[in-house]
Amino acid sequence: MKKSLIIICFLAGLVFPTSGIGQDFAMPGESFLKTYSEKQTAEEKLSFFYQTSDRYTFHSAYDWLDRINADLTSAIQKQDSAAIRTYHLIRAQLYYDLGNYKRAASLSQELYPELESMDTLSLQRLLNLMDENYGKLRQFDKQIEIRERKRQFGISENISFYDIYSNLGLHRKAMEQYIEEVKKTVDSSDFYQQAVYNNQIGQFLLSEKSSATAMTYFKKAQGYIVVFVNDINQVRTREEIDNASLLKAVVEGNIGKAHILQNEQEEALPYLENSLGVLSSLSSEAYKDEKAVNILALASAYLDLGNYRKARQYLTGDFDTFQPELQIRRNRMLADYYQATGDSGREAVYLKNAMRLQDSINALEAFNQKERLVTIVASEELEKEKLKNKEQELMLAEGREVMEAQDMRINLVFISLVFTLLGFAGLVYAYLKSIKNQRLIAEQKRIIENSLVEKDSLLKEIHHRVKNNLQMVSSLLSLQTKNTRSKAAIEALEEGKTRVKAMALIHQKLYQNDDLSVIEMQGYIESLINSIQSVFRKGGHSINITIDAEGVELDIDRAIPIGLILNELVSNSFKYAFPEDYENGRIYIHIQNSKEGGFFEYTDNGVGLPDDSESRSENSMGIRLIKRLVNQLQSNLNIDKTAEGVRFWFNFK
Known part of the structure; x- marks a missing residue:
């Protein structure tokens, strides 16, 4: 079977060359935004918006946002509550696509109390958006709450935690739970599912630095996706072909990163460059973090190979991501580049930038990490307890049926005594459990109160640092002004300095206030x-x-x-x-x-x-x-x- 798969992969590769993938992702056609505007009802506009995966091909997310804001204003004037709710949902999705996860979370939270009045499709879209958004914000306690709601509404059957464990750095535990939950659901005859499954296992292993084992899974995923596309017994839709091409590009990027971990930079370059080319051809905002990771991997490879010109080309080019971890890596690599090229001044600047970002992340993670782990473990134990209770209920039901059949001849007095004892035992158990729960609640309340005090202190420190950084920027602009002779340039620098000062004043007022949420x-x-x-x-x-x-x-x-x-x-x-x-x-x-x-x-x-x-x-x-x-x-x-x-x-x- 393995030999047959290898032969098929080889033959398929001849008709599915790597360089051709992703070239037709953005097909020429009329403006999607114009088609959207021609829709008559809010429901039709919502459906078209979500069905158009490449909606940013002709217009940016900001153009869409202007159009949605106009529709929202019109709906408010007409007092159409259903349309208002629909446009709020689209706006939340747009802010998520732009990477403004805080704003997307705020808009989604406004719609959250109206879940019961939503249709099934809008309900599913909102909960899925909130799930993904809280994951980006690393607010895992809220993410778990949303997943519980998805199960209550029948959107998902069980609550999974493997992605949350992976985000917390517990990649091995995440992989074990992923295998336990997902492997049994993968159809062995579905090559696309097999490719997704093997790629995910490889990503867990790559995060654990097990590059050799990860490479094995990535190669299997690559083989499965090639076979999927070239299966002559199946007619594939345009969407299926596009998704397969995208998955192949992601897998190739992972193969390149595995080669780098094994110090095989030359072998990594073609995989990473092809993957980046496919991802860059997409109009979607969904893969910008993946593109940023590939850019950093390419820059790292060229630095190791001594090709500083190519490394600088990637490090100073388009790098569109809001992930602070990736920004830290980029600053450190720029510092390495300037160290290698002998520019110690710029090396120090980028090292300081990386250290400031790392300090901010460490401060926030130190505050949230313990509480998040407690929440996740408690939720997982609660989930297991629910499943155990269901099994026990089924076992008790079966036992009662057997007892009823066998105990027809037993004395009623004896039966009454048995049930009395069981009831008494249940009351004792319930009483003891109630006492334990009260103690647990009191302890959790104390932890939360201490955490809130620590949070206020950390927030004040963050605002103070931001204000100091902005003042440093203002000082740099002042120095530049003194060294500039052009009157227009001086005026532009002065205007920039006043804007920086305006923002710095905000953060100064915040950390000087007792209330960190508002400005007087x-x-x-x-x-x-x-x-x-x-x-x-x-x-x-x-x-x-x-x-x-x-x-x-x-x-x-x-x-x-x-x-x-x-x-x-x-x-x-x-x-x-x-x-x-x-x-x-x-x-x-x-x-x-x-x-x-x-x-x-x-x-x-x-x-x-x-x-x-x-x-x-x-x-x-x-x-x-x-x-x-x-x-x-x-x-x-x-x-x-x-x-x-x-x-x-x-x-x-």
């Missing part, structure tokens, strides 16, 4: 205005600035965009609205926040906007940045040209 806006805006005045050297002698934001507190997700918007508006007023001879200049800033929503208003009585302001705004980085920030707040920017100056305003949630 009155004091923040005053500090921001002082910072901007120091840059533009207008001490306010003829400009009266009024700030009306007393008592307004905003979370960091809203405070940062509003701070950056104010930075742009105030800077523009100082630069353009008030000439040197302008008298009685006034700036009015008003922010309010309530349960119904927030309101932002900025007014100055300067020279106003020019007649061609609309066309010029398209080329103005400041206005485009303001509009993008307002969109991030789920609103639209309004600009009113008044008799005295200009007024900017918008509502926000």
